[in-house]
Amino acid sequence: MTGLERLNKKALATDQGAIRTMFDKAAKMENVISMGIGEPSQDTNLAICRAAADALMSGKTHYAPNAGVLALRRAISRNGFILKDFFDPEGEIMVTNGGMGAFALIMQVILEPGDEVLIQDPQYLNFEKTVSYCGGVAVPVPTTFESGFCMDAEEIRRRYVKGKTKMLIINSPNNPTGEVAPEEKLREIAKAAVELDLLVLTDEVYGTLLYDGAKPFSIASFPGMKERTIVVNSFSKAYAMTGWRLGYVAGPKGIIDRMTKVQEYFNSCINTPAQYGAVYALEHPEFAEEIRVQFEERRKIALDGFSSVKGIVTNVPKGAFYLFPSIKGTGMSSTEFCNRLLDEARVVCVPGNAFGECGEGHMRVSYSGKCEDIIRAIERIRNFCEKI
Numbered sequence: 001m002t003g004l005e006r007l008n009k010k011a012l013a014t015d016q017g018a019i020r021t022m023f024d025k026a027a028k029m030e031n032v033i034s035m036g037i038g039e040p041s042q043d044t045n046l047a048i049c050r051a052a053a054d055a056l057m058s059g060k061t062h063y064a065p066n067a068g069v070l071a072l073r074r075a076i077s078r079n080g081f082i083l084k085d086f087f088d089p090e091g092e093i094m095v096t097n098g099g100m101g102a103f104a105l106i107m108q109v110i111l112e113p114g115d116e117v118l119i120q121d122p123q124y125l126n127f128e129k130t131v132s133y134c135g136g137v138a139v140p141v142p143t144t145f146e147s148g149f150c151m152d153a154e155e156i157r158r159r160y161v162k163g164k165t166k167m168l169i170i171n172s173p174n175n176p177t178g179e180v181a182p183e184e185k186l187r188e189i190a191k192a193a194v195e196l197d198l199l200v201l202t203d204e205v206y207g208t209l210l211y212d213g214a215k216p217f218s219i220a221s222f223p224g225m226k227e228r229t230i231v232v233n234s235f236s237k238a239y240a241m242t243g244w245r246l247g248y249v250a251g252p253k254g255i256i257d258r259m260t261k262v263q264e265y266f267n268s269c270i271n272t273p274a275q276y277g278a279v280y281a282l283e284h285p286e287f288a289e290e291i292r293v294q295f296e297e298r299r300k301i302a303l304d305g306f307s308s309v310k311g312i313v314t315n316v317p318k319g320a321f322y323l324f325p326s327i328k329g330t331g332m333s334s335t336e337f338c339n340r341l342l343d344e345a346r347v348v349c350v351p352g353n354a355f356g357e358c359g360e361g362h363m364r365v366s367y368s369g370k371c372e373d374i375i376r377a378i379e380r381i382r383n384f385c386e387k388i
């Protein structure tokens with residue numbers, strides 16, 4: 001008996017994502033530079049660590065409320081979202097196990113089997129996976145390099161099916177493209193969402209990482225949106241706190257109430273001392289700004305480097321820490337290019353088609369690593385592209 005025969009169909013259908021597959025392959029090789037992972041290379045600011053350690057040492061070692069420590073929910077309301085003091089810390093906000101923990105709870109309380117969720121293509125892989133694991137059907141909304149990989153309201157309307165389409169997911173700044181949706185485009189999308197009576201999940205985890213004068217903006221601020229929008233955010237990228245597993249979510253009271261109840265049965269609550277560290281982080285937004293400035297420098301190095309690589313044309317996105325260059329000029333598919341790049345040049349990038357059909361012909365480049373690694377990786381990519 002292997003145990004597999006006892007598993008349900010959903011578990012059996014779950015496979016490893018393309019990003020992990022690439023890492024597993026790279027882990028068996030030597031001298032590899034990664035531009036694959038979406039994780040800040042910086043350690044968490046020591047003052048934030050100290051605040052969590054102080055909480056631990058002063059007896060904050062017990063269960064926290066299911067929705068999160070109230071001091072943290074208040075700090076989140078004040079300073080954690082693009083929209084300041086917009087959500088009520090007592091009822092409209094809860095703390096989750098990372099942004100990913102927020103998706104899991106959202107999908108569990110909202111989706112009925114067969115409900116359709118519109119998601120842009122290319123998209124962050126976990127959206128599709130959590131939707132389908134919770135019984136929903138992810139419906140891709142195609143986007144193009146030329147339009148900055150931003151969804152068009154008309155494409156959303158075209159894919160809407162009355163009685164089936166329940167939710168729309170927005171992610172700006174975006175993973176995997178780094179693009180920031182223009183305010184005008186978001187206004188059109190908001191109009192369509194109100195007209196079609198859709199719930200909107202807006203993932204704003206990269207909301208502090210903006211460059212070239214891009215302004216933070218949330219779709220939740222348009223008329224008629226607050227009552228239908230669930231905003232997901234996280235400490236992972238903004239404060240370099242990926243390992244802390246701290247995210248948060250705001251939305252209509254009825255939805256947050258049910259998510260809090262489901263949290264009780266699945267996780268009980270989120271790590272208590274970590275939540276006190278997070279309060280300190282939100283009281284010091286200058287830490288997030290420091291990180292943004294560091295990424296701004298890395299972005300410049302990456303864009304300068306790619307501007308002269310044969311066969312590669314990159315987008316110039318204004319957010320997050322990703323580029324999504326076209327590799328069509330090399331004549332290879334995304335998978336072939338990224339596999340050969342790893343085998344022959346020892347650089348990890350993620351094939352664009354891992355994020356959806358519209359990602360074919362592209363690769364995701366993460367410039368979240370150290371400056372010297374970005375420089376060395378692009379030099380290797382340049383040599384590889386000269387050779388092929």
Ligand SMILES: Cc1ncc(COP(=O)(O)O)c(C=O)c1O
Pocket residue numbers: 038097098099100101124171174175203205233234235236242245246247
């Ligand atoms: C778009 C997007 N949303 C959410 C997350 C989740 O981050 P975490 O669970 O670490 O908060 C990620 C992580 O890569 C992401 O890229």
